[in-house]
Amino acid sequence: NISGVYTTDFPDQPPSYFNFTGDDFPYTLTELGTKVKVLNYNEAVEMVFQSTNLVEGAGLHPMHLHGHSFYVVGSGPGIYDNVTDPKSFNLVDPVEVNTFGVPKEGWLAIRFVANNPGVWFWHCHLDRHMTWGMSSVFIVKNGDTTETSIRKPPPQLPLCEASFRLRLENIDGLDQGKENEPTFS
Numbered sequence: 001n002i003s004g005v006y007t008t009d010f011p012d013q014p015p016s017y018f019n020f021t022g023d024d025f026p027y028t029l030t031e032l033g034t035k036v037k038v039l040n041y042n043e044a045v046e047m048v049f050q051s052t053n054l055v056e057g058a059g060l061h062p063m064h065l066h067g068h069s070f071y072v073v074g075s076g077p078g079i080y081d082n083v084t085d086p087k088s089f090n091l092v093d094p095v096e097v098n099t100f101g102v103p104k105e106g107w108l109a110i111r112f113v114a115n116n117p118g119v120w121f122w123h124c125h126l127d128r129h130m131t132w133g134m135s136s137v138f139i140v141k142n143g144d145t146t147e148t149s150i151r152k153p154p155p156q157l158p159l160c161e162a163s164f165r166l167r168l169e170n171i172d173g174l175d176q177g178k179e180n181e182p183t184f185s
Helices: 127-131
Strands: 037-039 043-050 061-065 070-077 095-097 099-102 106-114 118-124 135-140 166-168 182-184
Touching: 070 099, 099 106
Parallel strands: 037 135
Antiparallel strands: 043 106, 061 099, 061 118, 070 095, 070 106, 118 135, 166 182
16 A cells, blocks of 8 residues: 555556567567556466567576466467467366476466465566566455455564665775675664
8 A cells, every 4th residue: 555666557468469489579578667467366367478589589487476376277389379279278187386487489378366465476587587577566455354364464563664774885895804794774
């Protein structure tokens, strides 16, 4: 409930469609921002990840969602086809995982139930890829009961203060024996 930190307009579709596995790309593929996807408690979610040929496919993308496990219901080479590819989904005994690899120049479809309230980070496990836009956040709303909602913080938990910050001092290494120690102020 903090205003101005994020927006809830994370898109349901890519900002533009193009030949994802081809060699020609639009000038902008991702947008930097603080857009998040808000999910209702117990909402069923299906997501399809489409790899591209950008940086010649950049290999496998191990995608990970904190706070949930999910089912891999389908994958394939090339560009995902919303009409034909769902017909091949494994809805009988799909693999349940918490990290999965989107195939090079292919797609992968997952499903999960948003049954763990909170703010959950979704990202590629290759750190550099996060800087390319392969990260976001899901917010799963509380359910209708105490058992399906985030617990209130304990009374002894100190409040965060805006003036609290981490500073690394002596970055030039001139302070004897304390070159890498962080100081708090």
